[in-house]
Structure formats: structure tokens, C-alpha cells
Amino acid sequence: MSNKGTILSGSRPTGKLHLGHLIGVLDNWKDLQEDYDCIFEVADWHALTTKYDQTENIKQHIREMVADWIGAGIDPRKSTLFIQSDVPEIAELHLLLSMIVSVGRLERNPTYKEQIQELGDNDSIPFGLLEYPVLQAADILFAKADTVPVGEDQLPHIEITRDIARRFNYLYEEVFPEPESKLxxxxxxxxLDGRKMSKSYGNAIYLSDSKDxxxxKVNQMVTDPERIRLSDPGNPDxxxxxxxxxxxxxEEAEDIAAECRSADLGCVDCKNRLANVLNNELAGIRNKREELLANPKQIDEILAKGTQKVRKQAKETLKEVRAAMNLK
Ligand code: SF4
Known part of the structure; x- marks a missing residue:
């Protein structure tokens, strides 16, 4: 690794990605890879915390997701892409780190609290869900990443990683940097229905969607509900x-808002303009992902190369960890 600073981030392979992922994650990764050594992880063990009974499509989901990543501009020549479960050292580090974090600390994690409210009784809650931030800490710390790009909801997890790193360094030896969150x-x-874009709501526009x-989908999108006739002024807000x-x-948004308010632009035309913009934006991504998925060996090779690189780093970190803990 160079002295640019190391970023580690990842996604659970739950299949093809949508526009929410593009603007929420991938555009950010694309910029970061210019300034950092970026490691992007296919977090397939993390996917098991909620989808442990749905593993039959995991291989296809991985390929679809990585094709979306590369299609959206993640460049394997600049960034390292790998599959979490191909690096068993992460599992060992996870085990060791789980010894130095308390159950109480993990139970106070707000994300976990929300999830247990959704799942209800204790018997439906996998242990892996409680341990999720420890596995995430193992991901970040094996690579000695100093920066982790996150959304607001992930901040408590990075705090847990920092706590674990600090505690390890205090108990044994200074091995880990305390990673900073990059919000x-x-x-x-x-x-499409106005709620947050999500695969589970069935309201998403996918990077793989065809022009038609x-x-x-754009045709189905909800508009200003008060605007009934073309002559009614609309409210873009x-x-x-x-x-x-x-x-x-x-570039056009301001004019569109003004034309909507003065009833000079109808919703059908406005939607057509949006569909054109999206089709232009997605054409390149769509072509690249199709090309990759037509020859998935290319994706497998990119991931194998990335895995080889990170395993070397993981082995070195593990060696330091074992020595610090007086383990052979
Ligand atoms: Fe929405 Fe466009 Fe219709 Fe205005 S003209 S209400 S911005 S779809």
C-alpha cells in the first residue's frame, strides 16, 4: 500500500443495485478511489446475518453487484475488490476481537436495537446480528484502514470499531489505527411511490433496467397530488x-421548477425529460455490466486478484495480532 491512506468499504451482495446505491455509495467510492488506496469488500458473511436461509443465489448476486460496481466506475486497476469469505483470516480476527468487546456494548448499538424491535422475540434473532459490528471491525482492522466512508446510520458501528481497536491496543500492543468515519x-x-428507494418496497429503478x-417506471412516479389539470400550477417541492x-x-432543474409552477410544463413532458436523462446516465453502466456478465470469468478473475492481495495483508496483521496476544 502507498502512503495515500487506506479506505475500506463494502456492501452485502443482495443482488442488482439501484439508483439509491449509485448516488449513496458508488459515486462516492468512485471519487475516493482517486485519492485513497481503496479496498471494496463483497460482504457475503454479513449478508448471512439476515439471509442465512437464502444462499442459493449468492454467487449470482455477487457477480451482479460487482458488475454494477465496475459499470458505475469502480476501477479494479485503481481499487482492490475482494470477497469477504475468501479471506479466512478475517474470521479468525473476528473471533479474537469478539473476546474483548462486551455483550452490553453490542446490545446498546442503535441499529441492533431497531432490528430486534422488528424481529420480535429473542429466538428469532441470530447471534450474528448482535456480532455484526465485530465482524465489521475485523474487516476494517485487518486492512488497517484509517478511513471508512459511511452513511449516518453506520456511525455507531465505526464507534464500536474504534472502541475495539483502542481496547486491543491498550490490552496488548499498539497494532491497530483507530479509523475515522468519513460521512x-x-x-x-x-x-417510484415517494417512499425511500428500496428493493424490499418494490419501488426501485435498477442500474440494469432497460430503456423501456x-x-x-418514470411514468409510474408520483407527482404533486394537487395538480390535477395541465393548467394547474404545480409544486415541485x-x-x-x-x-x-x-x-x-x-442544469435544467431550476427552469423545470419555474415552468412547473407557472403551469408551462406538463407532468408527462417533465417525466419524459427525466426518463431521457436517466437513460443517458445509465447507458454506459448498463453496457459495461452486460459485457461483464456475458463473460463472468472476468469478474471472478478481478475478485481473485483482489483476494490474493488482501490475504497477504490479512496474514501480516494476524501475525502481529497473535504475537501481541501471545498466541502461536
Ligand atoms: Fe412534478 Fe414535473 Fe409535474 Fe411539476 S411538472 S408536478 S415537477 S412532474
Missing amino acids: AKVPRLPG EIND VCSVYDFHEIFNK
Whole structure:
């Protein structure tokens, strides 16, 4: 690694990615890879914390996700891409780190609290869910990453990683840097129905969607509910279509808002303009991902190369950890 600083980030392979992932994660990664040594992890063990009974498509999901990453501009010549479960050293580090963090600390994690409220009784809560931040700490610390790009909801997890690193260094030897969070500014992107864009709500526009699918989906998007007739002035502030224009069509957004308010622009035309913008934005991504998925060996080779590189680092870190803990 160079002295640029190391970033580690990752995603759970739950299949193809949507526009929310593009603006929330991938655009940020694309910028970061210019200034840092970036390691991007396919977090397949993390996917098991909630999808442990749905593993049949995991290989395909990994390929789809990595094709989306590369299609969106993550460049394997600049960044290292690897699969978590191909690096068994992370599992060992996870085990060792789990000894020095208390159950109480993990139970206070706000994300965990939310999840147990959703899942209900104790018997439905996998132990892996409680341990999720420890596994994340192992991911970050094996690579000695000094920076972790996160959304606001992930901040408590990085705090746990910092606590673990500090405690390890205090108990044994100074092995780990305390990673800093790098908060990404993520614009709010609604789904087709106005709620947050999410695969589980069935309201997402995917990076892989065809031109026709995008046209259809944009057509279904909710607009200002008060605007009934073309001659009614609209209010872009309450319109999902306008939220998209603001993010993907910055140059025209101001004019569109004015034309909407003066009823000079109808919703059908406004949606057509958005569909064109999205189709232009996604054409390159779509072509690249299709090319990769037509020959998935290319994806497997990129991941194998990345894995080889990070395993070397993981082995070195583990050696230091074992020595610090007086383990052979
Ligand atoms: Fe929304 Fe555009 Fe219709 Fe205005 S013209 S309400 S911004 S879809």
C-alpha cells in the first residue's frame, strides 16, 4: 500500500443495485478511489446475518453487484475488490476481537436495537446480528484502514470499531489505527411511490433496467397530488419527479421548477425529460455490466486478484495480532 491512506468499504451482495446505491455509495467510492488506496469488500458473511436461509443465489448476486460496481466506475486497476469469505483470516480476527468487546456494548448499538424491535422475540434473532459490528471491525482492522466512508446510520458501528481497536491496543500492543468515519453527503432519493428507494418496497429503478423499463417506471412516479389539470400550477417541492431532476438533471432543474409552477410544463413532458436523462446516465453502466456478465470469468478473475492481495495483508496483521496476544 502507498502512503495515500487506506479506505475500506463494502456492501452485502443482495443482488442488482439501484439508483439509491449509485448516488449513496458508488459515486462516492468512485471519487475516493482517486485519492485513497481503496479496498471494496463483497460482504457475503454479513449478508448471512439476515439471509442465512437464502444462499442459493449468492454467487449470482455477487457477480451482479460487482458488475454494477465496475459499470458505475469502480476501477479494479485503481481499487482492490475482494470477497469477504475468501479471506479466512478475517474470521479468525473476528473471533479474537469478539473476546474483548462486551455483550452490553453490542446490545446498546442503535441499529441492533431497531432490528430486534422488528424481529420480535429473542429466538428469532441470530447471534450474528448482535456480532455484526465485530465482524465489521475485523474487516476494517485487518486492512488497517484509517478511513471508512459511511452513511449516518453506520456511525455507531465505526464507534464500536474504534472502541475495539483502542481496547486491543491498550490490552496488548499498539497494532491497530483507530479509523475515522468519513460521512458521505447523500441526497434523499425517493422510490417510484415517494417512499425511500428500496428493493424490499418494490419501488426501485435498477442500474440494469432497460430503456423501456426506465420509461415505464418514470411514468409510474408520483407527482404533486394537487395538480390535477395541465393548467394547474404545480409544486415541485412535493414531487418525486422533481427530486430526481435535482439530482440527475442539475442544469435544467431550476427552469423545470419555474415552468412547473407557472403551469408551462406538463407532468408527462417533465417525466419524459427525466426518463431521457436517466437513460443517458445509465447507458454506459448498463453496457459495461452486460459485457461483464456475458463473460463472468472476468469478474471472478478481478475478485481473485483482489483476494490474493488482501490475504497477504490479512496474514501480516494476524501475525502481529497473535504475537501481541501471545498466541502461536
Ligand atoms: Fe412534478 Fe414535473 Fe409535474 Fe411539476 S411538472 S408536478 S415537477 S412532474
